[in-house]
Amino acid sequence: MADKAELLVICGPTATGKTSLSVALAKQMNGEIICADSMQIYQNLSIGTARVTTAEMQGVPHHLVGFLSPDVRFSVADYVKMAQDAIADITARGKLPIVVGGTGLYIKSLVEGIQFAAQKTDLSVREDLQAQLDSAGIMPLYARLLQVDPQYGNTIHPNNHGRVLRALELYLQTGKTMSQQLAASRPPERPYQDVLIGLQYATREILYSAINTRVDTMMQQGLLNEAEQVFLHRDSYVTAAQAIGYKELFPYFTQTDSLQNCVEKLKQSSRNYAKRQITWFARMEHLMWLPANETGSAAQVLKIWNETKGSLK
RNA sequence: GGUGUCGUAGCCAAGUGGUAAGGCAGAGGUCUGCAAAACCUCUAUGCGGCAGUUCAAAUCUGCCCGACACCU
Numbered sequence: 447m448a449d450k451a452e453l454l455v456i457c458g459p460t461a462t463g464k465t466s467l468s469v470a471l472a473k474q475m476n477g478e479i480i481c482a483d484s485m486q487i488y489q490n491l492s493i494g495t496a497r498v499t500t501a502e503m504q505g506v507p508h509h510l511v512g513f514l515s516p517d518v519r520f521s522v523a524d525y526v527k528m529a530q531d532a533i534a535d536i537t538a539r540g541k542l543p544i545v546v547g548g549t550g551l552y553i554k555s556l557v558e559g560i561q562f563a564a565q566k567t568d569l570s571v572r573e574d575l576q577a578q579l580d581s582a583g584i585m586p587l588y589a590r591l592l593q594v595d596p597q598y599g600n601t602i603h604p605n606n607h608g609r610v611l612r613a614l615e616l617y618l619q620t621g622k623t624m625s626q627q628l629a630a631s632r633p634p635e636r637p638y639q640d641v642l643i644g645l646q647y648a649t650r651e652i653l654y655s656a657i658n659t660r661v662d663t664m665m666q667q668g669l670l671n672e673a674e675q676v677f678l679h680r681d682s683y684v685t686a687a688q689a690i691g692y693k694e695l696f697p698y699f700t701q702t703d704s705l706q707n708c709v710e711k712l713k714q715s716s717r718n719y720a721k722r723q724i725t726w727f728a729r730m731e732h733l734m735w736l737p738a739n740e741t742g743s744a745a746q747v748l749k750i751w752n753e754t755k756g757s758l759k
Numbered sequence: 760g761g762u763g764u765c766g767u768a769g770c771c772a773a774g775u776g777g778u779a780a781g782g783c784a785g786a787g788g789u790c791u792g793c794a795a796a797a798c799c800u801c802u803a804u805g806c807g808g809c810a811g812u813u814c815a816a817a818u819c820u821g822c823c824c825g826a827c828a829c830c831u
Contacts, residue, residue, distance in 0.1 A: 460795085485795055495795080521792035551794050560791055567792055602789085606798040609790080616792090624791080631791060650786095690795040714784080719795055725788065 451537040453638040454751065455545045457482070457553055457727055458645030459720035461656045462738035465498050467645070468546040470744045472506040475544070475751070478536045480529055481510040482547025482556070485689040487525075488516045491676070493669045494691030496660065509536075516679065516686035523562035525552045533638070550726025557730075559637035563627055568619050575611045575618075587614060595623035641754050642733040643747055646724070656739070657716045664691065665709060674699060690715045 456468050468479050486497040489512050509532040536543040579587060588610050592599040594617050602609045613624040647653040676683060676692040677699045694712035697703035727733060734750060736743050
């Protein structure tokens with residue numbers, strides 16, 4: 447049987463130096479980079495998402511970066527499919543795929559080889575459920591879910607409308623319950639020979655101050671102009687309009703809050719987000735933490751990589 | 760110096776005699792088709808201080824401290 451493809455993953459919360467580390471590694475390991483970030487995939491969102499610039503790429507090929515129009519719907523399932531294709535392509539050319547990003551759901555799904563339901567979402571089903579929610583509230587829908595799939599229903603809180611709706615949507619559209627889908631989605635083993643590296647600062651305080659500084663830098667780089675474009679297209683940018691870095695500045699554009707307050711809110715949101723990211727990575731299996739933003743990290747990753755390959759032999 | 764208003768958690772804030780709402784921040788967590796989303800849990804033996812009235816005080820009384828406003 448063919449060996450599984452090798453895969454290096456660099457993850458961690460925002461502002462920990464994933465981009466520069468990954469480029470350095472790609473150059474040393476003959477690699478190409480695949481973005482694992484739910485917002486950096488979109489066009490026109492570069493400053494606010496801290497997306498790699500062409501200069502920062504230093505000639506290293508990057509995949510799934512800024513390729514999608516912000517008004518296009520996208521999902522984890524789409525991501526996993528495209529990332530798998532990119533990995534296969536890079537591997538076939540004899541290079542090392544390096545997945546880099548901060549979206550826990552995307553990374554976990556890719557690395558564990560989650561098989562999503564074959565059918566894409568039928569928007570009419572979703573809209574119908576949404577209409578029921580708007581008119582009758584969540585409880586009838588939640589009660590229905592408990593009836594159809596008590597096992598899954600009991601694991602989610604009725605206040606989490608999105609999940610209640612999705613579980614019902616899946617059932618109505620495919621006849622399969624979420625519990626069945628969850629059981630069927632997990633492959634017997636991991637699809638790749640993956641090494642996971644997480645970047646983290648010594649303390650929460652340092653992380654937060656790095657985030658604050660980064661936001662100030664973004665403002666200097668012209669975030670406001672970029673955000674205004676997102677603001678003007680907010681109705682069609684379904685996903686992109688909820689990206690941190692833009693929505694917090696909307697009150698400034700509608701003249702309901704000062705720029706200074708908006709920027710403070712933006713920093714706040716980024717800090718909250720970083721905390722949630724850490725929760726994702728903290729429970730990823732065999733992930734190894736390395737210090738964030740440190741020059742020696744590349745050497746450490748190489749060491750870990752070689753040791754892991756040795757142990758697999 | 761006088762008069763008045765106010766003082767509840769890191770911040771905002773409800774409560775005017777019956778045993779400290781809520782929001783934000785913070786911490787922890789969940790996650791299978793919008794995930795930078797959404798959601799869950801925890802977080803004041805105590806209401807500026809001290810005395811008093813009362814079965815019972817953040818709530819009433821007195822004094823003190825502090826902030827603000829106006830007056831002299």
